[in-house]
Amino acid sequence: MKKVIAIVGGGPAGMSCALWLKNLGFCPIIIEKNPQLGGLQNINPFHNTWILGIWGRTGKNLAQELRQHLEIECISTLLDSQVQRITKGDNFKICTADYELTAQAIVITTGQRFKGYETIKSIPGSHQLLRSPRVCFNPGAIPTTHGQVVAVVGGGDNGLGIAIRLADTAKHIHLFVRSKLQGFTMNQNLILRGVEAGKITLHKSAIIQSFERLGEKIKIVFKESNNQERELLFDSLCFRMGFAPNTEEIVQLFEEGGMGSLELNAGGYIATDAFLRTPIPNVYAAGDVANPRDPCVATAVAHGAIVARSIDEDLRSEQI
Ligand SMILES: Cc1cc2nc3c(=O)[nH]c(=O)nc-3n(C[C@H](O)[C@H](O)[C@H](O)COP(=O)(O)OP(=O)(O)OC[C@H]3O[C@@H](n4cnc5c(N)ncnc54)[C@H](O)[C@@H]3O)c2cc1C
Numbered sequence: 001m002k003k004v005i006a007i008v009g010g011g012p013a014g015m016s017c018a019l020w021l022k023n024l025g026f027c028p029i030i031i032e033k034n035p036q037l038g039g040l041q042n043i044n045p046f047h048n049t050w051i052l053g054i055w056g057r058t059g060k061n062l063a064q065e066l067r068q069h070l071e072i073e074c075i076s077t078l079l080d081s082q083v084q085r086i087t088k089g090d091n092f093k094i095c096t097a098d099y100e101l102t103a104q105a106i107v108i109t110t111g112q113r114f115k116g117y118e119t120i121k122s123i124p125g126s127h128q129l130l131r132s133p134r135v136c137f138n139p140g141a142i143p144t145t146h147g148q149v150v151a152v153v154g155g156g157d158n159g160l161g162i163a164i165r166l167a168d169t170a171k172h173i174h175l176f177v178r179s180k181l182q183g184f185t186m187n188q189n190l191i192l193r194g195v196e197a198g199k200i201t202l203h204k205s206a207i208i209q210s211f212e213r214l215g216e217k218i219k220i221v222f223k224e225s226n227n228q229e230r231e232l233l234f235d236s237l238c239f240r241m242g243f244a245p246n247t248e249e250i251v252q253l254f255e256e257g258g259m260g261s262l263e264l265n266a267g268g269y270i271a272t273d274a275f276l277r278t279p280i281p282n283v284y285a286a287g288d289v290a291n292p293r294d295p296c297v298a299t300a301v302a303h304g305a306i307v308a309r310s311i312d313e314d315l316r317s318e319q320i
Pocket residue numbers: 008009010011012013014031032033034037038039040041043044045046047048049050059081082083109110111112113139140246249250286287288289295296297298300
């Protein structure tokens with residue numbers, strides 16, 4: 001009988017791992033909490049220009065094509081499903097609300113989520129921004145800011161990318177960066193070009209002190225590197241505060257199931273060896289949740305393949 005491998009998370013890493021496992025003679029089952037597979041690419045409306053051999057597709061298009069591929073391969077999938085319990089005897093027993101699976105190995109591919117309101121919650125006045133149509137946290141959204149004065153908060157690629165994009169049509173962009181610019185050199189150069197062209201003002205080492213809604217405008221009080229307090233009025237705010245790994249639930253499940261703790265690294269990502277094994281035997285992690293240096297579809301897909309090869313090696317050597 002084919003060995004069953006449970007894959008928790010149906011983004012590119014989980015889907016790639018499932019395909020490789022099927023090709024290697026296993027029976028993979030993907031457990032995905034959302035109603036459809038695709039992970040973060042489901043919220044990416046931009047052209048994904050980073051994958052060799054695939055061009056002219058948005059992230060959403062790509063997610064759809066990955067789903068179609070798995071359908072053609074008849075890979076088993078539990079959608080709208082979350083793991084509620086994991087225990088270990090000879091094998092792993094994995095329970096969702098509707099199913100109980102027995103699996104020989106578990107792959108964690110739960111990815112990341114973008115950081116939202118929680119990152120500014122402690123700043124005075126932030127509650128006034130909640131549910132405002134002029135405030136945007138979603139890195140997959142392109143707010144309409146034509147002719148507006150816009151604050152973009154965040155110095156990574158998502159912050160730089162949206163600042164560059166909005167600078168074409170906004171009246172002016174103020175880019176707030178806590179320390180220094182961190183995105184790709186190409187994006188940093190485009191920001192500096194926008195600064196030279198007078199379209200973007202860069203506030204480096206800027207610490208936001210407070211927010212205040214004043215009619216249609218939002219006031220930001222902030223301190224820059226010289227420690228001087230300043231205030232500016234904006235029509236729209238765009239927060240691009242980075243990502244956090246989806247590890248809390250899965251870590252708790254392993255602890256409650258008495259299997260020991262998954263090791264986390266400094267950023268809270270799952271620690272693995274070079275072949276993506278966790279310290280818990282037959283438990284693996286792949287994709288963004290395993291903290292690749294370059295989190296993207298290509299690394300997620302590659303991770304999926306590496307884990308499948310590790311499982312093949314480990315479960316074969318257990319038989320010998
Ligand atoms: C706006 C945006 C644009 C991007 N653009 C690009 C780009 O152009 N090119 C590129 O290569 N990459 C891009 N990325 C990054 C890329 O989408 C990710 O690196 C990639 O999706 C990571 O794949 P993953 O499978 O590791 O994780 P994810 O895609 O995050 O998938 C994880 C899956 O696990 C599920 N999950 C989480 N917790 C649980 C749980 N407890 N139980 C069950 N399921 C769970 C989630 O619902 C999700 O479906 C972009 C990301 C964003 C947000």
